[in-house]
Amino acid sequence: MSLGALVTAALAAVAIVASRGLRQRAQAVVLPIATGVLLLALWHLWAESTRYQIATPGEPVRTVEVFPTPERTLVAFRELLSDGRLVRYSIASLFRVAVGFLLAAAIGIPLGLWAGWSTRASYSINPFVQALRPISPLAWIPIATLAFGIRDEAAIFIIFLGSFFPIVTGTMTAVRSMPVAYVRSAHNFGLRKFELLAHVVFPAALPQIITSLRIALGVAWLVIVAAEMNAIQSGLGFLIVDARNMGMRYDLVVAAMLVIGAIGIGLDFLVRRLERIDSVRWGFTKE
Amino acid sequence: MSAPNAAAGDPKVVVRGLSKRFRRGREEMLVLDAIDLEIARGEFVCILGPSGCGKSTLLNLLGGFEEADAGTILIDGEKVTRPDPRRIFVFQDYGIFPWATVRENIALGLLRRPAKEREEIVARYVELIGLQGFEDSYPGELSGGMKQRVAVARALAVSPEIVFMDEPLGALDSLTRLSMRRELLRIWQRERMTIALVTHDVDESLQLADRVVVMTSRPGRIAGIVPVALPHPRDPGSPAYNALKRQLFELLGVRADV
Structure with missing residues (x-):
């Protein structure tokens, strides 16, 4: 052998x-x-x-x-697959990531557009975004538990924090780095505030927003494990802690790790598909 | 200076004593020094000068994008304070939007028109610039000349009274530039709007302009205004053309021979 x-x-x-x-x-x-x-x-x-x-x-x-061998890990993987835990826990983790990430995008993109566009908004928001950004989302776990208890909301909050800062910062930078000729053209043609946002500022920033979403989703998936280790009773992170605590099943631990990696690749692949939308492709091709 | 600066007919644009300074740290630079200029209705004026002479700044002021430190700009007797759809600015780069199709780009100034009218106007200008079949293409799929034509069509689609062009052909190769000049003239002769075009290309100004405004740098001043009374098409080999060319080079303070 x-x-x-x-x-x-x-x-x-x-x-x-x-x-x-x-x-x-x-x-x-x-x-x-x-x-x-x-x-x-x-x-x-x-x-x-x-x-x-x-x-x-x-x-x-x-x-x-x-340490489990690859063969043992494969057996453990089959076990997780057949007893339904693999699917159940993956869905649980993906659900938390989806809610936290979408919430972060829903708040982060408008906030980033606003802070990128208006100097006043930038002065009011940016220092705090920049001060909170370097704090690892994991540092928030005690606070999240205190605030939400041992529930989905706590994990979702951690995911939200992990995705929020890359999205706000990325969107803000995207708006700020917009060539001045775009805005001048829009003013020149008499576009009103909302038209300017919908037809110029947002589409101009979109490629960089997509890149920031990609980074944010990566971070979200990265912290899900830690977020779920905190006594939540489902999810791939829980599986890892549970497999160790309940009988030193390191084969299950490694199998779960590999599943996390595979799903991570899958998520990244999905976000990258956004880069192929006709109206953003310009931002991803070099002339 | 006031006599040659005056436009022949009824002036569309009147510039008086226009000055502009740029501040960088403690340094202050006079970019435009007391510019006087008139542009007649329907006239094609080229502003010619070396890079850094303030010609683009002058155009930005005319377009209402920047504020002067002294002097006034009147268009139809009205003071210019901000950009206006009646006067459209064509940029060298980044003017048209890479995220929008040719159709959407041309329709930028028509957002509040009824859909049917908008489509008709877009179709008319797509035809004018000869880009039928490319309506749904993105700028990234077009050549430099085609992109610049889209920028021109987008400007014309709102029927502006004045078009300001900041080195609109500067990014094109010399052969495309020639055919674009011809095209620009054809469009201008048809639509008869007022055009002020900034260039550093002596031939470009001579082939296009009714009058060439020659600028020199530091500080940006008008060195002279040369009327070009030659009929179109203008033959760059003709003696009259070359006499004017020599005059322009002299005003620029540059020797034409190499």
């Missing part, structure tokens, strides 16, 4: 070295697979090396695994 892993790791390493000779398109396929295989093999070897045996007189020898 261990020898097999060693051989696999060696083969993967050789494939990485040998791929220099391949065309770029072939490299794009071979390299990620080879690196993945290499990582899996190393993971396996390392997990096996931490295994130890306990010999108690009068009892059969017991093997204790400290």
Whole structure:
């Protein structure tokens, strides 16, 4: 078993070295697979090396695994899938992220547009946004628990904080960096306040707003785990804490971690699709 | 100076004693020094000068985007204090919106018109600039010349009395620039609005303008105003054209030969 892993790791390493000779398109396929295989093999070897045996007189020898191997993790993944926890907890986490993130966008985008546009609004809001921004959302967990109790609202509040600041700051910067000719043209053609916002300021800022949404969603998903570790009874973060506390199930811990990673990629992919909307594509292509 | 600065006919624009300073830190720079100028109704005026001579500042003041430190600008006897849809400014870059299609860009000044009227006007100006079939394209999909044509169409769609152009052809390659000049003249001869165009290209000013306002820098002053009484199309090889060209170079204080 261990020898097999060693051989696999060696083969993967050789494939990485040998791929220099391949065309770029072939490299794009071979390299990620080879690196993945290499990582899996190393993971396996390392997990096996931490295994130890306990010999108690009068009892059969017991093997204790400290770290789960990839195989064990796969089994744990199947377990989570079949007992329904995987879907249930993923939905619970995604729900909290969705509510917190959408709330942050609903408040952050208008606030950012306003603070980017009006100097007075910027003077009033910006110092506090900038002062609160460097505080990790995790630092708010005690306050959130105090305010909302051990409920969804507490986790949603943490998510909200994590997404809010990148969105406000990104939107504000987007409006401020708008070329002056856009606004001058709009004034020149006699656009009124609301028309200016709808036809010029918002669309001009939209590509950068989308980028800030992408960052914000990444942060939201990053902090969900910590937000749910705080005694909430569902979600992928809860699963991780619960699996450890209830019987040292590190195989479940690692399986949950991998699911979190996969969903994170999925979320990022979804936001990136926004970049392809016709009216924002200009902001993502270099001429 | 007042005689050559006066427009031939009924003046549309009257500039008197216009001065503008820029402050950078403690330094103060006189960008425009007591400019006097008149532009007649329906006239095509080019403001020619080297970069940094304040010609763009003058145009920005005329457009109502900046405030003068001294002097007045009257358009139809009315003091200019802010931009107005009756006088449209065409920018070199960033004038048209990259997030909007050609159709939406041209319709910018027509937002409050009924949809049907708006569509008719847009169709008319799309045809005028020869961009049929590109109505739903985004600026990013167009060439530099096409983009500039959209900017012109957007300006004309609101039937402005004056069009201000700040180096509108500056970003184009020299061949496209030539054909755009021809196009600009064709449109002007048809619509007969007043045009003030800023350029640093001597040939451009000579091929387009009824009068060329020559500016020199630091501080920005009018060195002279040269009427170009040649009929269109203007042949850059003709002796009359070259005599004028020499005159412009002299006013600019630059030698024409290399």
